[in-house]
Amino acid sequence: MPATPHTRAEAMGLLARARPERLAELAPDLPGHAMLRAPETGAVMVQGRQGGTGAPFNLGEMTVTRCAVRLDCGAIGHAWVQGRDKGHARRAAVLDALLQTDRAAELAATILAPLAADETARHASQAARAGATRVEFFTMVRGEDE
Template identity: 60%
Template sequence: MTDARIKARKAWMSVLAKAPPERLAALMPDLPDHSVLRALEIGAVMVRGRIGASGAPFNLGEMTVTRCSVRLSTGQVGHAWVQGRDKTHATRAAVVDALMQLKGAARLKANVIDVLEREAATKAELRAGKAAATKVDFFTLVRGED
């Protein structure tokens, strides 16, 4: 797999993992035949943070995740790790990951991945706009002594 292909796969897997489960289900209501390679598991991962995004890392806490690995009837294997306990979301994301490895991936990308990316960007812009509306500018007046 080339570096560009690995980077693209990371990007679509990120979009699928962060997508609202109900929205992904609406965009992909029917899943093709697939078999589960690894039983769906719910577990926890340690989330690490950094003060100011550049300080020393520290353990922030644990986050619940669900993982899934599937194989399509055509042989492609897909994986997914999603936040929370939604096994259906993990399965659907893993199937989409496998489908993105087929020749018809461009259409799937346009109809599912790109739509989810645009919706996430719109949501982020709205959130940033609301935060910007609460911004307070503090300034200091310099007094001259007579």
């Protein structure tokens, strides 16, 4: 994923997938805001597709927390995060709202770029761990098959 520019969907995804403690580290102070929808926890149905392309089926439910805020400047932000962390949902919603203001370029460099780098490193680490279990298959030619 490129460091900048991010679409709103990409930015919201990065904020939602970020580790809550990392997000708090990158954005410790939040500007003044009002809750439009206080953080609330619920469940969403997750769908899958057989073979990735087949007919959809309900895989199961996943716990999510959602939040909506309005900044003092009027910008509105939303967030849906996996799990029950209300602080993570609130912080992600505030940052979503800030990304719609004139501070978007600054925040893309100071918050989104490090989050994208963290995610890339996390994926590379997972791929390396999975690659270590890779099995190479080969076929031996038997002498009588000549």
